[in-house]
Amino acid sequence: MIGPEEGVMQSRAQAMAAMLELMTDQLLIVCNGFPSREACKLRDRAQNFYMIGSMGATAGIGLGLALAQPDKTVVVFDGDGNVLMSLGTLATISALRPKNLIHVVFDNEVYGTTGNQPTYSRVVGLDKMAKAAGYKNVERVWEREDIVYEFKAMLGDDGPSFLLVKVNEQLEDADRIALSPAELTKRFKGSVT
């Protein structure tokens, strides 16, 4: 199936790099698999929390963090497979309405870390689900210019915001995270409090 976005789509790493460049003191939770490795390679910082397991929990972690730190902006880098695993969290976020939460979903329509098995996001619009659930701002982007424009707007606006970034399946050659999970917790917590 060839979508209208075909041909102009970025890789997730390209999209991620453009967004990471815009970030200052925001806290960032990155989902498990390649997204965490890519974010770590592109722009590692103490305010990045990389998941290596617990697929589906990304937005839940971001939500808890946003509630605990209402004066800081929390960005979540999520994936389509992760969101589909915990669709209920779209409801929880919409109902609790944390102003300081930006939920970014890199949607490559596959389980990329495990060999590109297709996900249902190629037929089910995750942006439509977020909109229906009640996120304040919802946008769907795929071109670099739009990614930067919408993410910048969301960084400056009250949320909860949902940014669906359609990306291609290309993986960035990125190593596993060097820090141990316990070290990641310590480093992140230290950057928050």
Added chain:
Amino acid sequence: MSSITVLEADDFVKGLQGIGFDFFTGVPDTILGGIIAHLTEERLYTPAVREDEAVAMAAGAYLGGKIPAVLMQNSGLGNALNVLASLNLIYQIPCLLLVSWRGFEGKDAPEHLVMGETMTTLLDTVRIPHRTLSQKTIVDDLKWTATTIMEKRVPVALLLKKGIVKTIQP
């Protein structure tokens, strides 16, 4: 007739706050009804839609400087198991799991019997320290909870049978 009085929900919550807990989330159960009602009244409770989501929210809250507690029926332990194993236990992210013990001694509806019988074995297997709350030992149970969480930085389960803390009258 037991001479031991059932604990008031607000006293129990005060006990939890007294040892530092300041973020409460979860999924309801009848045994937990009184506690959740009190927490909600005090605007301390953030409802989740699934137990794994609740544990994830608690983990986020911990990263943000809170000391979290998750309330759930023991059936929810199954839902929460992967987050506990592949997030909390390896990242050293603690939380209190306040778990109602449905199916205790086989006296409950059929859906509660397997988890009711195997829950403590399951917790032992995944290495989550646990204690069963009683009115007699509650002061020590709370002290143990605080110490274990601080020292080991792991999730800790307190198991709550029917009749220990007052629940909502039907």
